[in-house]
Amino acid sequence: MMLARILNGLDALRGRRSKGDHVDEIARLTEEVNRIxxxxxxxxxxxxVDFGELRVFMYTDDLGYKQLGGRYKGFTPSPxxxxxxxxxxxxxxxxxxxxxxxxxFLLSHxxxxxxxxxxxxxxxxxxxxxMATAQVILSSxxxxxxxxxxxxxxxxxxxxxxxxxxxxxxxxxxxxxVSYDVxxxxxxxxxxxxxNNRLVNRGHDLTTLSYVAMCTSLDRxxxxxxxxxxxxxxxxxxxxxxxxxxxxxRMMETYSTTMLMEFAPHALQTRVQPIEWLAQLxxxxxxxxxxDIDIFLSPAHHVNPIRELGQFVAELTMRSEPYTDLLCxxxxxxxxxxxxxxxxxx
Numbered sequence: 404m405m406l407a408r409i410l411n412g413l414d415a416l417r418g419r420r421s422k423g424d425h426v427d428e429i430a431r432l433t434e435e436v437n438r439i440x441x442x443x444x445x446x447x448x449x450x451x452v453d454f455g456e457l458r459v460f461m462y463t464d465d466l467g468y469k470q471l472g473g474r475y476k477g478f479t480p481s482p483x484x485x486x487x488x489x490x491x492x493x494x495x496x497x498x499x500x501x502x503x504x505x506x507x508f509l510l511s512h513x514x515x516x517x518x519x520x521x522x523x524x525x526x527x528x529x530x531x532x533x534m535a536t537a538q539v540i541l542s543s544x545x546x547x548x549x550x551x552x553x554x555x556x557x558x559x560x561x562x563x564x565x566x567x568x569x570x571x572x573x574x575x576x577x578x579x580x581v582s583y584d585v586x587x588x589x590x591x592x593x594x595x596x597x598x599n600n601r602l603v604n605r606g607h608d609l610t611t612l613s614y615v616a617m618c619t620s621l622d623r624x625x626x627x628x629x630x631x632x633x634x635x636x637x638x639x640x641x642x643x644x645x646x647x648x649x650x651x652x653r654m655m656e657t658y659s660t661t662m663l664m665e666f667a668p669h670a671l672q673t674r675v676q677p678i679e680w681l682a683q684l685x686x687x688x689x690x691x692x693x694x695d696i697d698i699f700l701s702p703a704h705h706v707n708p709i710r711e712l713g714q715f716v717a718e719l720t721m722r723s724e725p726y727t728d729l730l731c732x733x734x735x736x737x738x739x740x741x742x743x744x745x746x747x748x749x
Contacts, residue, residue, distance in 0.1 A: 449560070451478040456538065458567055459529050460560045464595045467528070467557075480567075494543050501745070505693065505706070505730070506532075507539040508745075509635060509661055510547075516738045518659060519632045520547055523621060525581045525647060526639035527551035528597055530561035530574070537573045549573060550624075554580040554590045554616035555600025580618035582643065583650040588618040601641035604673055620650025633658045642670025645680060655687065659736045663693070667726035668716055681712050684731065689743065691730040706730050706746055 448463040452475045460480075461468040468476075494514035497503050503511070513520045522540075524533040533551035540547050551574060553561055562576045580588055580602045591613050592600045602618065605611070625631070634654055638647050644664050654660050668677040684690065691706040692715070709715050709729075719725055732739060 450476055451480050452476055453478045454531075457531060457534055459531050459564050460567070461529055462556065462560070462597070465557065465597050466595055467598060491542055491544065494545075497543065498745070506536055506635075506637075506663070507543075509663075510536070510539060510543070512738060512742050513633065513635070514543065514545060518737060520659075521625075521630050521632055521634050522547060522549045523634060523636040524549060524551040525621075525637065526555075526600075526641070527553045527561055527576070528555070528557040530564045530576060532637065533561075533574055533576075534565060534568055534570050537570045540573065546573070548575065550628075550630075551576045552579050552581050553600075554578060554602075554618070555597055556592055557597035557600070577619075577624075578616070579624075580616050581621060581624075581640070581650065582618045582646040583620055585617075585619050585623055587615050589613050590616045599641055601643055603641070603643045603646070604670055621647070622651055622653040625654060634660045636660060636662045636664075638662060638664035641665070642667055642673070645671060645675050648684075655733070659733050661733060661736065662688075662729075662731040664729055664731065665726060666719075666729045668720055669725060678712050678716050681709075681716070685709075685712065687735075688731040688733055689739070691732070691746065693728040693730055 449460050450463050450468065452459045452461050452468070452471060454475060458478070463469075494511040497507050498511040498515050500508075510520075510522075512518075522533075522536055524536065527533045530551055530553075533549050537549045540549070551561060551565075553576075558576075558578055562578075565571050565574045565576055580590060582588065582602055588602050589605070590600060590602060591605050591611055593606060593611055605613070621636070636651070638644050640647055644666070648655070651660070666677075666681075671677045671680065681690065690709040692709055693706050719727060732742065736742070
């Protein structure tokens with residue numbers, strides 16, 4: 404009804420435009436109509452994207468979808484007998500390959516050293532990275548389970564994508580936010596930017612919306628699900644990383660827990676001092692920066708050890724894109740020296 408009234412008023416004003424009246428009012432109402440249309444249509448249109456080894460439903464108004472080339476888009480959902488698994492590759496071969504994608508390289512370190520583990524993908528969006536990891540696990544002849552979490556808009560499609568690719572036996576999706584405790588929390592979303600859905604740093608722009616979702620901590624989730632093993636954890640929470648780590652202290656202290664996570668000082672400093680936070684983390688972890696690659700799909704992994712934290716953060720904040728990804732290797736990880744030596748070769 405509100406939209407109809409605005410449209411009627413807009414039409415009436417346009418009828419008098421020839422007289423030069425109400426031009427500013429027309430512009431204001433036009434902007435308001437576009438805003439209401441955006442709110443009504445957010446996340447409504449879906450397309451099927453085919454990456455070859457994976458098919459993924461995505462929202463067409465999302466930045467990630469818009470950035471894809473046309474050759475991936477416009478497929479019709481249909482039953483398929485396609486074998487989604489990657490060709491079989493032994494863990495040792497992956498581990499010895501200096502051009503192996505970083506995630507499969509890290510998984511192989513655990514396998515080669517006979518370390519059982521679960522994989523956690525926090526902020527999985529459409530589930531693409533979780534499913535790609537699952538395919539590596541299957542193609543390596545293993546059965547480690549993947550747990551994927553996302554309370555944002557893209558998470559609406561993650562469970563369906565997992566079924567579409569027939570990975571439901573190895574990937575569990577949870578429509579939950581991951582933080583420091585169990586509680587109902589606010590999820591903040593920016594229209595057309597599912598990559599920026601978050602539990603922290605409320606936006607004050609009119610394009611920032613919010614809704615309520617349940618949150619958990621990794622320690623509580625692992626306890627409830629009976630998960631008691633080492634872990635590899637990917638964290639992409641748009642500044643919510645301190646809360647995630649606070650909620651997985653028991654996992655970090657008890658098991659060899661490797662982490663891949665985004666680091667954005669401007670998003671962290673609303674709650675912690677980024678340099679101090681990194682310094683505390685460096686007591687237990689060897690820290691590396693991952694730059695300019697996709698850690699899941701790149702044919703190589705290039706990481707640089709972080710030696711001087713203050714200099715690293717200062718230099719990062721001066722970049723045109725003031726954020727990066729970190730690889731955090733637990734200092735108690737069996738075979739750490741071998742792993743670090745392999746990283747130096749890349």
